[in-house]
Amino acid sequence: MTPYDVSEDVIEVVRSPSAGPIAGAYRVFGETLRGLKTTFARIVEGPVTIQYPEEKTPVYPRFRGRHRLNRFEDTGLEKCVGCSLCAAACPADCIRVVAAENTPENRISAGERYAAVYEINLSRCIFCGYCEVACPFDAITMGHDYELSDYTRSDLIFTKEMLLAEAIERTPLRREGE
Amino acid sequence: MIAFANVNYFEPWWVQILKSIVIFAVIFAILPILIVYERKLLGRFQGRYGPNRVGPFGLMQPLAEIVKFAMKEPMRPTTSIAYLFRLAPVISIITAVGALAIIPWGDVQHIFGQKVGLYGIDVSIGPLYVFALAGISFYGIMLGGWASGSKYSFLGSMRGAAQLISYEVSQSLSIVGVLITAQTLSLTGIVHAQAGMWFFIPQLAGFLVFLVASFAETNRAPFDLIEADAELVAGYFTEYGGTPFVAYLFAEYANMIVVSGMAVTIFFGGWLLPFGLHPPGWVDPFVVLAKILLVFTFFVWIRATLPRLRYDQLMSFGWKILLPLATLNLLVTAIVVVS
Numbered sequence: 001m002t003p004y005d006v007s008e009d010v011i012e013v014v015r016s017p018s019a020g021p022i023a024g025a026y027r028v029f030g031e032t033l034r035g036l037k038t039t040f041a042r043i044v045e046g047p048v049t050i051q052y053p054e055e056k057t058p059v060y061p062r063f064r065g066r067h068r069l070n071r072f073e074d075t076g077l078e079k080c081v082g083c084s085l086c087a088a089a090c091p092a093d094c095i096r097v098v099a100a101e102n103t104p105e106n107r108i109s110a111g112e113r114y115a116a117v118y119e120i121n122l123s124r125c126i127f128c129g130y131c132e133v134a135c136p137f138d139a140i141t142m143g144h145d146y147e148l149s150d151y152t153r154s155d156l157i158f159t160k161e162m163l164l165a166e167a168i169e170r171t172p173l174r175r176e177g178e
Numbered sequence: 179m180i181a182f183a184n185v186n187y188f189e190p191w192w193v194q195i196l197k198s199i200v201i202f203a204v205i206f207a208i209l210p211i212l213i214v215y216e217r218k219l220l221g222r223f224q225g226r227y228g229p230n231r232v233g234p235f236g237l238m239q240p241l242a243e244i245v246k247f248a249m250k251e252p253m254r255p256t257t258s259i260a261y262l263f264r265l266a267p268v269i270s271i272i273t274a275v276g277a278l279a280i281i282p283w284g285d286v287q288h289i290f291g292q293k294v295g296l297y298g299i300d301v302s303i304g305p306l307y308v309f310a311l312a313g314i315s316f317y318g319i320m321l322g323g324w325a326s327g328s329k330y331s332f333l334g335s336m337r338g339a340a341q342l343i344s345y346e347v348s349q350s351l352s353i354v355g356v357l358i359t360a361q362t363l364s365l366t367g368i369v370h371a372q373a374g375m376w377f378f379i380p381q382l383a384g385f386l387v388f389l390v391a392s393f394a395e396t397n398r399a400p401f402d403l404i405e406a407d408a409e410l411v412a413g414y415f416t417e418y419g420g421t422p423f424v425a426y427l428f429a430e431y432a433n434m435i436v437v438s439g440m441a442v443t444i445f446f447g448g449w450l451l452p453f454g455l456h457p458p459g460w461v462d463p464f465v466v467l468a469k470i471l472l473v474f475t476f477f478v479w480i481r482a483t484l485p486r487l488r489y490d491q492l493m494s495f496g497w498k499i500l501l502p503l504a505t506l507n508l509l510v511t512a513i514v515v516v517s
Binding site: 025032035036038039040042043045046047048049051 | 221222223224225226227479480482483484499
């Protein structure tokens with residue numbers, strides 16, 4: 001066994017030449033003044049904080065917020081036909097769809113079947129938007145609402161009625177080019 | 179009994195008590211405002227607002243926090259030493275309040291037909307009194323860290339011990355230049371000696387050394403290694419909560435007022451105003467207060483700017499740069515004054 005040779009592991013760190021005491025002190029003083037100037041410029045600039053509950057960050061049009069279920073604007077029928085493709089696409093497995101047959105006297109959606117139960121567990125949802133992509137009828141889309149906190153977990157399971165209801169647009173939208 | 183210092187008592191006893199109460203009450207009313215002022219200013223320096231929710235402009239923030247602290251259960255680690263643990267913050271706050279007495283807020287005025295000096299006491303040993311109390315206040319930090327029975331507190335107080343002793347030397351030496359120029363140790367006398375020119379102009383080096391040493395003495399950034407929160411949680415008061423914590427907090431800010439007041443008195447002409455302004459006597463305390471606030475603002479500005487020093491840098495800076503600089507300043511001043 002060869003003895004351990006320290007010299008092989010020594011790494012010479014290349015440093016810039018020292019400025020010396022006088023020039024070093026001068027440099028430290030100057031850099032301190034420069035730092036003071038930098039921080040003072042922040043006061044002149046003013047705060048950049050957004051005072052959240054009063055002012056809200058505008059979201060982009062493609063922002064993926066809370067889901068919405070859509071209806072046909074002319075007939076008022078639901079677009080969702082209960083195909084469960086969204087539930088199949090969902091990586092967080094948070095959508096539950098129970099389909100039922102439309103009857104002539106009780107017509108709810110435009111297709112053959114409709115979603116009798118449509119629930120999204122928003123405490124599980126990761127807002128990936130795959131449901132929106134999977135939907136063949138644009139029945140489910142992502143809205144702009146991001147203020148979703150609630151006091152109990154069960155309140156975060158959004159039912160079909162809640163998703164169909166006209167969302168309160170509390171979130172400002174970014175204008176073109178903003 | 180040997181008299182250690184001449185104290186100029188010319189007021190009746192009730193004036194002495196009254197003005198002590200007034201100084202104490204005013205300073206302790208200002209302290210919470212200073213705390214919220216610092217936090218708001220620090221916020222502005224970092225491009226944010228700082229506390230602005232409680233009350234108008236967030237001014238009620240310290241009140242809310244003091245109520246919160248006061249309602250906390252008093253707790254003590256099982257490893258701590260009970261009576262020292264309780265005693266330490268008391269020492270800190272007593273010395274801070276005691277040092278407040280020396281700051282001159284104005285000249286001698288005639289109030290209620292009495293001659294009243296607008297200061298706590300005017301002693302012939304002025305700055306030495308402050309340094310003596312600063313020396314005792316160091317026990318507040320040391321005992322607090324020691325008695326907590328916690329490693330972080332202990333490390334913090336050990337750092338504090340080394341730092342405070344190192345920088346006390348430079349701080350004391352830096353003002354000797356002023357003292358031999360003014361040829362008095364009475365703080366009111368020093369202010370009167372600045373009628374022609376404020377001492378920070380001829381004593382610029384002394385002033386800078388005093389300022390830097392003051393940052394270290396009050397444990398402020400960039401010398402806040404005692405409570406370096408990234409390494410030591412909170413340093414010597416890690417184990418403290420509730421009212422003892424508030425005591426330490428208030429002691430720190432009271433010390434800052436004392437140090438700012440010392441800087442104002444010794445280097446910025448106390449209650450004197452430049453440009454030949456001679457306002458009536460009742461304006462003097464406000465002038466001193468405004469100057470103290472400016473120095474305090476600079477403290478906050480420095481805190482917002484400079485990162486914390488490494489410990490060896492702190493020590494070598496104190497001993498290898500500040501101390502020779504202070505000594506040199508003293509030497510040059512002595513030569514100039516004598517010749």
